[in-house]
Amino acid sequence: MQADLIQEARRQAEICNACRYCEGYCSVFPALHRERFLTDGDITQLANLCHNCRGCYYACQYTAPHEFDLNLPKALAEVRRDSWESYAWPAPVARKFHTHGGAIAIASVLGFAAMFLAIRLIGSAGGDGFYAAFSHGAMVAIFLPAFFLPLASLAISLKKYWSSVGGTRIDLKSVARAFGMAAEMRDLSGGHGDGCNFEEEDRFSHARRHAHQAILYGFLLCFASTSVGTLMHYFLDMPAPYPLWSLPKLFGIPGGVLLTGGCVWMMSLKLRSDRTLGDGNAWGGDFGFIALLGFVALSGLALYVLGSTAAMSLLLALHLGSVLSFFLLTPFTKMAHGFYRLTALIRDAQQRQA
Amino acid sequence: MEHDVVVIGGGNAALCAAMTAAEAGTSVLILETAPRAYRGGNSRHTRNFRCMHKGPLGPLVDDYREDEYLADLMKVTAGKTDGELARLAIRSSEECLPWMQDHGVHFQPPLSGTLSLARTNAFFMGGGKSLVNAYYRTAAKLGIDVLYEAQVTHLELAGDQIAWIDFSHGGESHRITPKAVVVASGGFQADTEWLTRAWGPAAKNFLIRGTPYNRGMVLADLLDQGVQSVGDADQCHAVAIDGRAPKFDGGIVTRLDCVPFSIVVNKNAERFYDEGEDVWPKRYAIWGRLVAAQPDQVGYVIIDAKSLNLFMPSVFPPLKADTIEDLATQMGLPADRLRSTVDEFNAACGDQTGFHPTELDGVATSGLTPAKTNWARPITEPPFYGYSLRTGVTFTYLGLKVDENAQCSTQEGPIKNLWAAGETMAGSILGQGYLAGFGMTIGTVFGRIAGREAAAHAS
Numbered sequence: 177m178q179a180d181l182i183q184e185a186r187r188q189a190e191i192c193n194a195c196r197y198c199e200g201y202c203s204v205f206p207a208l209h210r211e212r213f214l215t216d217g218d219i220t221q222l223a224n225l226c227h228n229c230r231g232c233y234y235a236c237q238y239t240a241p242h243e244f245d246l247n248l249p250k251a252l253a254e255v256r257r258d259s260w261e262s263y264a265w266p267a268p269v270a271r272k273f274h275t276h277g278g279a280i281a282i283a284s285v286l287g288f289a290a291m292f293l294a295i296r297l298i299g300s301a302g303g304d305g306f307y308a309a310f311s312h313g314a315m316v317a318i319f320l321p322a323f324f325l326p327l328a329s330l331a332i333s334l335k336k337y338w339s340s341v342g343g344t345r346i347d348l349k350s351v352a353r354a355f356g357m358a359a360e361m362r363d364l365s366g367g368h369g370d371g372c373n374f375e376e377e378d379r380f381s382h383a384r385r386h387a388h389q390a391i392l393y394g395f396l397l398c399f400a401s402t403s404v405g406t407l408m409h410y411f412l413d414m415p416a417p418y419p420l421w422s423l424p425k426l427f428g429i430p431g432g433v434l435l436t437g438g439c440v441w442m443m444s445l446k447l448r449s450d451r452t453l454g455d456g457n458a459w460g461g462d463f464g465f466i467a468l469l470g471f472v473a474l475s476g477l478a479l480y481v482l483g484s485t486a487a488m489s490l491l492l493a494l495h496l497g498s499v500l501s502f503f504l505l506t507p508f509t510k511m512a513h514g515f516y517r518l519t520a521l522i523r524d525a526q527q528r529q530a
Numbered sequence: 531m532e533h534d535v536v537v538i539g540g541g542n543a544a545l546c547a548a549m550t551a552a553e554a555g556t557s558v559l560i561l562e563t564a565p566r567a568y569r570g571g572n573s574r575h576t577r578n579f580r581c582m583h584k585g586p587l588g589p590l591v592d593d594y595r596e597d598e599y600l601a602d603l604m605k606v607t608a609g610k611t612d613g614e615l616a617r618l619a620i621r622s623s624e625e626c627l628p629w630m631q632d633h634g635v636h637f638q639p640p641l642s643g644t645l646s647l648a649r650t651n652a653f654f655m656g657g658g659k660s661l662v663n664a665y666y667r668t669a670a671k672l673g674i675d676v677l678y679e680a681q682v683t684h685l686e687l688a689g690d691q692i693a694w695i696d697f698s699h700g701g702e703s704h705r706i707t708p709k710a711v712v713v714a715s716g717g718f719q720a721d722t723e724w725l726t727r728a729w730g731p732a733a734k735n736f737l738i739r740g741t742p743y744n745r746g747m748v749l750a751d752l753l754d755q756g757v758q759s760v761g762d763a764d765q766c767h768a769v770a771i772d773g774r775a776p777k778f779d780g781g782i783v784t785r786l787d788c789v790p791f792s793i794v795v796n797k798n799a800e801r802f803y804d805e806g807e808d809v810w811p812k813r814y815a816i817w818g819r820l821v822a823a824q825p826d827q828v829g830y831v832i833i834d835a836k837s838l839n840l841f842m843p844s845v846f847p848p849l850k851a852d853t854i855e856d857l858a859t860q861m862g863l864p865a866d867r868l869r870s871t872v873d874e875f876n877a878a879c880g881d882q883t884g885f886h887p888t889e890l891d892g893v894a895t896s897g898l899t900p901a902k903t904n905w906a907r908p909i910t911e912p913p914f915y916g917y918s919l920r921t922g923v924t925f926t927y928l929g930l931k932v933d934e935n936a937q938c939s940t941q942e943g944p945i946k947n948l949w950a951a952g953e954t955m956a957g958s959i960l961g962q963g964y965l966a967g968f969g970m971t972i973g974t975v976f977g978r979i980a981g982r983e984a985a986a987h988a989s
Contacts, residue, residue, distance in 0.1 A: 194783035194845040197577055197657030200638035212843050234663060235656025237574045237781050241567055244783075368636040368655050378663040 397431025610961025718746020
């Protein structure tokens, strides 16, 4: 971890601790006020509890031009990115993505799409539907490790995080509270239920919270669709393609629409927001990640609509390329924040109980 | 650009007046001296609103009735208040809370460190700046025009009317002739020269806790023209704050709550007052004057390791040393004198088994002058910690005298189109002392009255 980033966040957090006017906004402040002296681990934990909603910034009497120059959302965003980079395994990949996210996302999507096309040219698939383009065996051979390797990497990272923030034995109550907080995105409601300050200075709005929920629930529906499809394939001997009135489609289509719309909405909010209240170095990476996620969803939907046309193989290659990129890059992109945030919420719930 | 009502000032009282006048159908202009980033005057630094209520109301629990509220006010002002206006402010506060919510203010549920105030004071979510932001947003929706960095230089009082207003903005002078004027531009504490005239040379060493823009220019201009005043120029709300605080605008974080657990010495390393006289919030305000009376207007707080976690964290870390002599050197105090002051104090401490940090525990010194009458525990456990104290001025009391309609007057009678609200007239109710959250009550109540009256006159 970078000592200067932690030190700056600590300087600011100590001013917050002497003020406490923001106590009601989100989970960061009660957590901050619990400690009189903030260790490096405390700062890392606060950074991962922060949603960059900016409520505290606009309420703060000590922002520039005041000489205390508080900008807690930015200070915590920088520590947060640094924590992901430091705990990521392997670390160099993470650093690259945060600085060159957009380019890496495009390159990997195209690269993987080309790979899928190459597979298609080399071998004939001999299956139905999408499997006519790529054999089921080829897909599994590629996606199984692409799914589990990132999870293993994340597990290593989160274990490092957990020990740095002093996490103790995980109990069900803390986990339940953390999932509840994440499901509602309560920390984006501003404490008073009118939402946060993101896209238009001090105006409160639920836009970011709702866009974020669309992405989360859209993603989970898409994931459920894939999971159900997998189970149907292996256990019910019901291979794809599936009809409209089937679980994979019933999850997948609304999920894809939510996820696409959520990503577009989030990108537009991000473009309107004040960049100086976030981590300037992560802007490209964050944006690249949302674009990638949106493209996964959009290409999936396009595949559904245009699946019977000549464009199918190209679309499928692009879609699979983006999904593969998304999985492989997960531990090193903004996607990791979901895992870190959930972990931070569990730790916060533990500390509230203590 | 002609407006019916002009409001001078940009804090809570000004905004309440402006919104009320605009809702009554008049066109309103706010002239705020500060740049946009510093808009809101001292309201930026406030946190809560003291509110009467006959039952649970918004974030407030139980009840807090008129008589109890008034008794609290009488206690802090020692009776120096206008009973009629005080009752008006107190009674009206109850209807203000929902009005504030309707105009965008968010309150927060009772908080960890302030439970004792959950009955009497409603806390703004995010503090005073978020209240100010909410009001400016509402004002914009109501079509109120705001000029920042607009310095009013003169109000021309002609007979019983304000004939025109001169102000500078964007490097140019302007003259406007509104039908009605509300002055809500605060006190004069940021004008060090005025403070020095009132207080003497000691005032040069005072720190100003709030906005650097409360320079009292409008107040001085009106007083010069014979507008009736209230309060004394040498009365101000002064507390003892961290000596390292900025000259202006340090706000809440510069407070130091450690005095009851400490000994406080002056630059000669001598104690000068009973540090354990009362629970800190009640005694906080007198320490401003105590420190102001010491050489160079500075004091030094000395505590030891066992007291460090008994008070709210402070914005600047304390000086720290393993010996009293080391600490003295770091603080620029004579080391041998501090040693003997500490030894003398320690020797006078008696039985401490009844020590209780949050109530008057009667753990006192014996045979020591001045005595420490509560929380007296020897300063013996290293490391030792030190803070410096200076006088921090929150606001001044000299202001414009108003009636129950917030109207200003001369000796000849009311000025037909001039009203005042907020700190600039608070002395009409608050003759001395202070009651947490009462400044916002006065500002909100009289801001609304001034806005209502100004609008009625203008239309």
